[in-house]
Amino acid sequence: MTDRLTLLRPDDWHIHLRDNAALQNTVPDVARVFSRAIIMPNLVPPVRDTAAAKSYQERILNARPQHSNFIPLMTLYLTDQTTAQIIHQAKGSGFIYAAKLYPAGATTNSDSGVTALEHIYPALEAMSEVGMPLLVHGEVTHNEVDIFDREKRFIDEQLIGLIARFPNLKVVLEHITTADATKFVLAASDKVAATITAHHLLFNRNHMLVGGIKPHFYCLPILKRNTHQEALLDAATSGNPKFFLGTDSAPHAQHAKENACGCAGCYSAFAAIELYAQAFEQRNALDKLEAFASHFGPDFYDLPRNQDSITLVREPWQVPSQLPFGEHPVIPLCAGETLNWRLVEA
């Protein structure tokens, strides 16, 4: 059994840092391990243009710990009003790396999202031309579609057609949760990839719903049955470059999750790589972690891989039961539980 694991420094290709006071917690947590991260734009109001992305980037950089070289890779939030010109300006800025499609109403802060894909065809055409990846929250939102079917229905009814219309557009299906999504991504061209979260690798809907409802496991897309969890573990540990790390770490205050109408999102950034190590170890696949965490993401985005490394040791430690986060504590994923792997701090 290995007790020490050295990896090229990883990047997180999907994270929510939130804004203002929260940045004092979220930025140090991501910067502890990751060199770069794709920063989700679902603020209120959302990050819709280069100017908004620039000021958000500055607030993130100001929250970096001393001596940190963490680089936030900024993204735009697509709306029905996003023009080709907005995309060209973003590409020209040099610090915006992707644009995000939230179907209106699909998830946290998606009210300003896209109401019909036709509205963003000009933006997608421009993204395809300039080589800017489209990041997708892939769930349909119709009331009549069961929440457990929303990802598959999005793939079948929207994504397949979109990719046929824009065959050169790079697409990342974010935080995939089903065997259907893994199959779709595997069969698609090399322009199509997916991120996988640690929580969807470690948990299934029984963890959330058996023996009492556990709001801290509630996220979107929602945890599925264990056969889907197994398919995600197969994909993540397969060594296929189409699947790479994206935590979807998304903090919500304890009171907003432990609520009659609880928010969707799990906070994993405080121990992200440790959680992935736990999942890969369950599959005896720790040898596959480095490529998933550190190679395939930059390769897909045409960015250089990092040059330095991190080390994890097998040394059980207990996850805190609560994180301070200013006045509104956040309950981390796996609060109070024991994780096997610990980062050796530099």
Ligand SMILES: NC(=O)N[C@@H](CC(=O)O)C(=O)O
């Ligand atoms: N994943 C979640 O459950 N929540 C995310 C939004 C998202 O990524 O869909 C959030 O911003 O809270």
Ligand SMILES: [Zn+2]
């Ligand atoms: Zn999402």
Ligand SMILES: [Zn+2]
């Ligand atoms: Zn997300």
